[in-house]
Amino acid sequence: MSEPIRIGVLTSGGDAPGMNAAVRAVVRSALAHGAVPYAVKEGWQGAVDGGERIVEMGWSDVSSILDRGGTIIGTARSKDFRERSGMLAAARNLLERGIDRIVVIGGDGSLTGAKVFRSEWPSLLAELVEKGEVEEARAQAHADLRIIGLVGTIDNDLVGTDTTIGTDTALHRIIDAIDQISSTAASHQRTFILEVMGRHCGYLPLMAAVASGCDYVLIPEMPPPPGWEEDMLEKLRIGREAGRRESLILVAEGAADQQGNRIDAQSIAQLLRERRGEDARVTILGHTQRGGTPSAYDRWMSTILGIAAVQEILSAAPDAEDHIIGIRHNRVARIPLVEAVKRTHAVADAIKEGRYDDAVAARGAGFSQTLRINEIMSNPPAADVVPEGPTRGKRIAILHAGGLAPGMNTAARAAVRLGIGRGYTMLGVDGGFPGLVSGDIRELSWAEVDAWAFEGGAKLGTHRAVPTIEELYSIGRAIETNGIDGLLVIGGYNAYLAAHLLATERKRYPAFRIPVVCVPASIDNNLPGTELSIGADSAVNNAVWALDRVKESAAASSRCFVAETMGRHCGYLALIAGIATGAEMVYLHERQPDLKRIAEDAVRMTASFSRGRHLFLVVRNEEASPEYNLDFMARAFEQEGGGLFDVRQQAIGHLQQGGKPSPFDRLLATRLVYYALKEMDEQVATGGDRASYIGFSSNYIGSHDLERMPEEVDEEFRRPKDQWWLAFEPIHQTVSLYGTPMTVPLPVIDA
Numbered sequence: 001m002s003e004p005i006r007i008g009v010l011t012s013g014g015d016a017p018g019m020n021a022a023v024r025a026v027v028r029s030a031l032a033h034g035a036v037p038y039a040v041k042e043g044w045q046g047a048v049d050g051g052e053r054i055v056e057m058g059w060s061d062v063s064s065i066l067d068r069g070g071t072i073i074g075t076a077r078s079k080d081f082r083e084r085s086g087m088l089a090a091a092r093n094l095l096e097r098g099i100d101r102i103v104v105i106g107g108d109g110s111l112t113g114a115k116v117f118r119s120e121w122p123s124l125l126a127e128l129v130e131k132g133e134v135e136e137a138r139a140q141a142h143a144d145l146r147i148i149g150l151v152g153t154i155d156n157d158l159v160g161t162d163t164t165i166g167t168d169t170a171l172h173r174i175i176d177a178i179d180q181i182s183s184t185a186a187s188h189q190r191t192f193i194l195e196v197m198g199r200h201c202g203y204l205p206l207m208a209a210v211a212s213g214c215d216y217v218l219i220p221e222m223p224p225p226p227g228w229e230e231d232m233l234e235k236l237r238i239g240r241e242a243g244r245r246e247s248l249i250l251v252a253e254g255a256a257d258q259q260g261n262r263i264d265a266q267s268i269a270q271l272l273r274e275r276r277g278e279d280a281r282v283t284i285l286g287h288t289q290r291g292g293t294p295s296a297y298d299r300w301m302s303t304i305l306g307i308a309a310v311q312e313i314l315s316a317a318p319d320a321e322d323h324i325i326g327i328r329h330n331r332v333a334r335i336p337l338v339e340a341v342k343r344t345h346a347v348a349d350a351i352k353e354g355r356y357d358d359a360v361a362a363r364g365a366g367f368s369q370t371l372r373i374n375e376i377m378s379n380p381p382a383a384d385v386v387p388e389g390p391t392r393g394k395r396i397a398i399l400h401a402g403g404l405a406p407g408m409n410t411a412a413r414a415a416v417r418l419g420i421g422r423g424y425t426m427l428g429v430d431g432g433f434p435g436l437v438s439g440d441i442r443e444l445s446w447a448e449v450d451a452w453a454f455e456g457g458a459k460l461g462t463h464r465a466v467p468t469i470e471e472l473y474s475i476g477r478a479i480e481t482n483g484i485d486g487l488l489v490i491g492g493y494n495a496y497l498a499a500h501l502l503a504t505e506r507k508r509y510p511a512f513r514i515p516v517v518c519v520p521a522s523i524d525n526n527l528p529g530t531e532l533s534i535g536a537d538s539a540v541n542n543a544v545w546a547l548d549r550v551k552e553s554a555a556a557s558s559r560c561f562v563a564e565t566m567g568r569h570c571g572y573l574a575l576i577a578g579i580a581t582g583a584e585m586v587y588l589h590e591r592q593p594d595l596k597r598i599a600e601d602a603v604r605m606t607a608s609f610s611r612g613r614h615l616f617l618v619v620r621n622e623e624a625s626p627e628y629n630l631d632f633m634a635r636a637f638e639q640e641g642g643g644l645f646d647v648r649q650q651a652i653g654h655l656q657q658g659g660k661p662s663p664f665d666r667l668l669a670t671r672l673v674y675y676a677l678k679e680m681d682e683q684v685a686t687g688g689d690r691a692s693y694i695g696f697s698s699n700y701i702g703s704h705d706l707e708r709m710p711e712e713v714d715e716e717f718r719r720p721k722d723q724w725w726l727a728f729e730p731i732h733q734t735v736s737l738y739g740t741p742m743t744v745p746l747p748v749i750d751a
Contacts, residue, residue, distance in 0.1 A: 003141075005035040007313060008054070008094065008102040011071040012043035012078075012110035015290060016152040016166025018298030019071040019105055024062040025306025026103050028735040031059060033314060038099055043106070044113060045078035048086045050093030059739065066299050066582050067548055069169075069292045075106070087117055091124040095134055100142040103309045105165065107153040108341050114147045115322050115337055121145040144318035148309045149337060150302075150325055154290055157201035159347065159362060160340035160751060161326025161333065165305070168297040170197065170204055170289040171211070171663040177285055178212040179454050179660065182246055191236065191247040191272055191280040195265040197289050198252035200348060203367065204289070205250040210374045211666035213413075213453045214248040215239050217374065218255040218263055220351060221359040221367075225258050229271055235379060236276075242380035243447030258354065296544040297537065297664065299580040301327065303735060304728060308332045308746050326751070329698040330531050330724065333751035370667070373674055376421040377414065380446050387423035390685040394485040398444070399429035399436060400462035402492030404657045405521040405535025407665035409459055411490045413452035414673040416444045422677065427482065432463030432491075433498050437474045441482050453666060456659050462491060466498045475502070476511035486515040486680050488673075492522030492533070493718050496693060496709060503691035503706050515683035517676045518693035518706065521669070523656055526570035526719040528712035529695030529704040534672065536572065537664040539656040543577040546652045551581065551615060558609055558645040560616040562634045566656050567621040569717035572725055573656065574621035579728065584608075584737040587620035587633075589717065590726060598628060602640035604737065609645045616645070672696060679703040698724070 009026045011019045023039070030037040037057045040046045046053035065072055080086035094100070104114045125143065128134040151158045154170035174196050181192050198204045202219025209217035216232050218224065224231070236247045255263040265282045272280040294302075308325050312334065316323075322337040343362060350359035360368050398415050400408050412428070419426045430440040452459055467475060478484075489499050499518050506512045520527040523539035543565050550561050567573040571588030578586035585601055587593050605616055618637070620630065628636075630649050638647035661669070676694050679702070683690055691706040704712075714721055730742045 003098060005101060005314065006038060006097060006099045007035050007310065008038045008040045008099045009073070010040035010043050010046065010102065010104055011073055011075040011152060012104060012106035013075060014107065014153060015070045015075050016154050016164070017069045017169035017290065017292065017294035018165040018302040019152050020065040020068050021294065021299045021302035022105050022150055022152070022165060022306040023071065023073060024065055025303045025735055026310055027057045027062045028059060028739065029307045029310040029741070032734045032739045032741045033310065035310070035314065038097060039073040040102070042074040043076045043078060043110070044081035044090065045076045046074070047090035047093055048078060048080045050089065050096070054093055054097060066580070067293050069290070069294060081113060087120055088124055088127060090117070091121065092128055092133055095128070095138060095142055098142065100144065101146045101313045103148050103150065103306070103313060105150045105152040107151065108158050108344050111149040111151070111324060111337055112341055114149060118145045118147050118322060146313055146316050146318070146320070148313045148316070148323060148325060150305050150309055154204070155198055155201045156203040157344065158340055159343040159364070160335045161324070162329065162364075162366070163327055165302050166290070166298060167203070168664060169292070169295040171207060172295050173289045173292065174204060174208040174285060175211055175663045177283065177288070178208065178214070178248065181283060182212070182248065182454065189245050191249065191278055193249045193251060193265040193268045193280060193282050195251050195253055195282070195284045197285070199254035201363070202252050203363070205252045206367070206370055206374065207663065207667055209250045210370055210377065210670055211453070211663045212248070213377070213450065214250050215244070215378055216249045218251045220252055220254045220256070221347065221363060222356050222371065223256055223258045223351070228257065229275070233275055238380050244450055296541045296577070296580045299544070300576050303579055303731065304332060304746065307731060307734060307742070308748055311745050312748065325748070328749065328751045331698050332746055332748045334748050335751045366671075369671070369674070373418070373670060377417045381420055387421070389423060391681060392423040393425060394423070394684055395425045395427055395483050396486045396488055396680060397427040397429050397441060397482070397484045398460065398488045398490065399432055400458045400460050400491050400521070401432045401489055401495035401498055402462065402464055402522060404458055404462055405492065405523050405533070406456050406538035406657065406659060407534040407661035407669040408462065408490055408521050409452040409455050409457065410661055410666045411519055411521060411534055411669035411673050412460055413449040414670040415488055415677065416449045417446060418674060418677050420446055422681065427484065428460050431461040432465065433467050433475070434463050434465055435461065436478050437467065437471045439478045439481065441478065454660060456661065464494050466494050467501060472505055472509055476509040479511040479514065484514065486517070486684060488517055488519065488676060488680065490519045490521050492524065493526060496527065496706070499691060500706055500709055506689070513689040515680050515689055516691040516706065517679050517703065519672050519676050520694065523573065524567050524570045525572040526568065527693075528709055528720050529693055529697070531697050531724050532668060534665055534669045535661070537668070538659065538662040539566070539573055540576050540580065541662050542656045542659060543573060543652055544580045546655055547577060547581040547617065547619070550650055551617060554615045558614050560605060560618065560637055560641070560645055560647045562618045562620065562630060562637065562647065562649045564630045564649070564651040565619060565621050566652070567623070569623045570719045570723070571621045571624070572723070574619050574624070575725065575729060578619040579731055581617060581619070582736050583617040583619040583732055585618045586729075586732055587618070587624040588729065589621060589623045589625070590723065591729065593625050593628060595628070598633060598636055599640075602637050605637055606641050606644060608737070609641065622651070668696070671701075675702055
């Protein structure tokens with residue numbers, strides 16, 4: 001009988017929130033596949049030291065760590081491992097335990113070290129055999145070392161993956177700090193300078209600047225030219241004149257000018273004191289950006305990456321190219337390690353050589369686009385300057401429709417600022433389509449929407465009502481009376497239905513022959529043509545926060561919680577929140593449970609408690625089953641338990657719609673509106689009247705024909721026919737309860 005496969009997992013370099021979720025997934029997925037997982041503690045240094053720093057891991061060793069920051073297995077930067085002697089020691093220690101497959105979670109330095117180690121493995125084994133430190137048979141049995149990398153770094157500086165483990169949480173920390181500082185800055189009409197991490201990459205400061213409405217941002221990829229100080233001071237002055245009470249400047253810790261002179265927060269504050277006589281305040285966020293509870297995204301996506309890493313390392317051929325597992329357009333992607341590292345280093349080379357546009361372009365289209373968006377949105381337009389072109393003076397109305405989604409205000413703010421920057425006159429419709437019917441329409445200014453990006457709710461109001469046939473005449477009159485040349489509809493399924501109705505009634509109502517563009521905003525994440533809607537990420541974070549509190553309340557008892565999320569007939573919220581919180585069972589409408597499944601799950605639950613479990617979390621979406629509701633499930637589980645545990649039920653409710661939008665939703669709202677206005681520009685320029693909706697998917701971001709919407713949706717259950725996230729549905733069975741491998745492997749694309 002052959003020995004079981006042994007898989008090592010280590011975290012190396014700087015710690016990042018979400019590493020624990022990845023470690024947990026690697027350990028439990030390995031166990032589910034019959035492999036033996038080992039933790040290599042303190043990174044590569046643990047491999048060099050051996051002994052108690054390489055330990056076998058069991059299921060319970062990674063319990064209750066999803067919500068913990070840092071890494072429970074420790075991390076370090078090992079000088080010893082860079083030397084031949086250190087690699088020899090590491091190889092010997094790994095061979096002693098039969099480990100020849102390793103999942104490395106770290107930055108590009110850690111992953112590059114892993115590549116070197118793998119390339120040296122044959123010679124290391126030969127030397128160990130020659131010295132008599134390893135038997136020939138053992139060396140031959142483990143002649144091939146296989147390594148898969150997961151990128152764990154808050155800087156998001158590895159080219160090739162859209163996001164890295166820890167980045168989303170770091171953005172949460174930065175945005176939380178800016179939101180809190182903004183209130184005190186506005187109170188005193190003061191300037192604050194925030195220094196954030198980003199030694200070689202400006203992702204964090206740039207994204208935070210757009211998500212929080214900062215006035216000026218300095219990043220490594222785009223060093224400012226000589227005279228930048230005057231440019232910054234002028235923009236701050238114009239911003240105050242436009243009505244801003246506070247000024248916010250973000251600077252990356254690695255920012256410098258084109259002469260290579262470092263720019264830091266203190267020097268900017270000194271400049272403001274000398275040139276404007278202003279008592280500017282400095283906040284250096286430092287390591288608060290790394291710490292604390294990981295965001296929902298850094299839990300559920302890191303879990304998926306950990307499972308994919310085990311899947312890859314078990315199936316990879318001995319001579320397979322070194323790969324990292326990353327994210328490309330919401331898909332798990334297999335990325336060549338050498339190419340990713342080479343492209344990452346090329347960014348630094350481009351900066352040194354003064355090729356700043358190349359450095360920005362190397363970060364990806366999203367980075368370049370966000371830089372352009374920030375330039376437009378942070379600069380108040382001069383009162384006497386109106387851009388020329390077909391958009392000049394055209395009147396575009398914005399309205400919300402459908403249920404409330406965090407990020408609606410951000411989208412409206414982006415539409416106003418980007419629209420004014422294009423020469424449009426931007427109008428706001430209060431109260432959704434009923435407001436359009438009654439003519440509640442007003443012009444929106446650049447300054448009026450200044451603080452909207454930070455706020456939950458919807459300043460323009462929203463309404464679920466779809467216009468009746470009798471109301472269409474009033475809508476046509478309102479469009480004509482107010483000279484509306486285009487309509488931007490930000491909302492959910494009912495918003496799309498209402499816009500679709502206008503498009504199909506154009507023959508009867510000529511006033512409807514204007515461009516109509518829908519922007520997806522719904523916590524249900526159930527809209528066609530887009531994989532993510534504005535508000536869904538905030539709702540998941542809110543649900544995860546609530547489920548964390550629910551789990552804490554059961555710490556001193558044996559208890560099952562059955563929690564219900566929103567989502568109607570779309571199970572996205574339930575599944576993603578369930579993965580992020582380690583739920584043992586998840587019930588979705590897409591996989592409607594029957595009585596047989598509920599009974600079988602009740603038996604599994606009881607057996608689990610009889611083996612010593614103290615907490616069991618069940619998550620269901622609100623329409624998981626028309627027959628078996630929340631109360632029925634709770635009663636069924638309690639009856640089967642026979643007093644071994646008690647059962648509590650909790651509908652999380654509208655908590656999921658409340659609060660400030662997450663950083664991701666702020667950025668998504670801004671990008672989607674950017675594309676919506678591009679579509680509006682094309683229609684206005686050509687005199688077109690296309691009705692469309694904006695989509696964000698794995699291979700496309702842009703507009704879709706609204707009149708074809710029925711082809712893409714399941715009209716009975718109001719959700720897309722194709723839901724990409726359902727591929728993740730079996731995950732909780734692998735890492736939370738059953739410990740069984742996924743019958744269908746996670747889809748992994750080659751990037």
